[in-house]
Amino acid sequence: MTTAHGSDSWTAAVRRRLDLGRLLPLGGAADGTWLAEHAAAVELRRAAAEVPGTVLGAVRLSPADPDAAEESPVPPPPSALPPGRLRIEAEFGEEFTDMTDEPLPAVADRLRAVLFDCATRRLGLRIAEIDLRVTALLERAAEPAGETAPRHTEPTEPVEPVELRAATPEGEAALTAASVPGVACLTRTLGTAVAGTPGHVRIELATAAGHRPLEVARAVRKRVAAGVPGGPSVAVLITAVNVAVDVAVDVAP
Structure with a gap:
């Protein structure tokens, strides 16, 4: 019979595993290394803060081409993704004041470049593509009180350290x-x-x-x-x- 304490411990263990997100292949197949998706998302969010006026929302990393997955030379962690190139999908909000602001496609291009640099150079992930979606247009923080509400829903799923x-x-x-x-x-x-x-x-x-x-x-x-x-x-x-x-x-x- 499972005790209450044992059940709580099992539940906590499952929650910790889920909090990590996917286990992403780091480097190439020969590197035998995986990185928790949650840890990658925290770093991507930190990098996105370098792009003024943007607010990064939900972030997800997944295989770019599941059919092109490579075979690892070492046994992977349980449920880990096989080696291969990845796709980053992210939502972001952009602050605005008037029509003279930088066009959204240009902002998205700058954000995409920063995320790519973080994922590849800082972390060591192999990225094939980055899909960005604008989900909010936000008032500048400096606007008077009462006029700072977003026109649309703000980006969701803030990433906090596990x-x-x-x-x-x-x-x-x-x-x-x-x-x-x-x-x-x-x-x-x-x-x-x-x-x-x-x-x-x-x-x-x-x-x-x-x-x-x-x-x-x-x-x-x-x-x-x-x-x-x-x-x-x-x-x-x-x-x-x-x-x-x-x-x-x-x-x-």
Whole structure:
């Protein structure tokens, strides 16, 4: 019989998994790395703030061509998307004052360029296309009180950071991974920081601010494969990026 406590723990685990969103292939098939969709959306939202007057709404990443999916050389995390190029779909609102403002297509082009740069250069995702849809025209924040309501529905689904469940490194693979520069901490959103089968390990982690996630993951895979007896294959799941290195370790069950 499942106890109330056990049921609550299972529900919380399912909620944490859903909060991560899709597990996106990071880099190419040979990189054996995945990035939580939620972490990618947080970074895309941060990048979009660089485009004055825009408010990014819902963001979704999905395979650009499911039929062109590649085969991963290492076992992927549960329910992870196969390697391949991705499509970004996003909604945004644009502030306006009068007809002299920059045309919306030009604004969309600037926003698209910023999102592409963030996804490819900062994160390491392979992006095939970015579809943007204007869902709101917003009054300037400087307008007098009572005149700031949007003409249409404001962009929805704000993205907030997922609760970070950091883990204390235990075992050779975990200690090796945690020592790699750019690893803020190991995480345990899917259960444990290190999981696997004979000859293979999956390492879940968060990357530190100022470090490119794909480069960190490559370093982790290389060091763990070389440092752990038997030279296991290694998969990496990144659940958060740009995390402070002094993050507190969560030891709650």
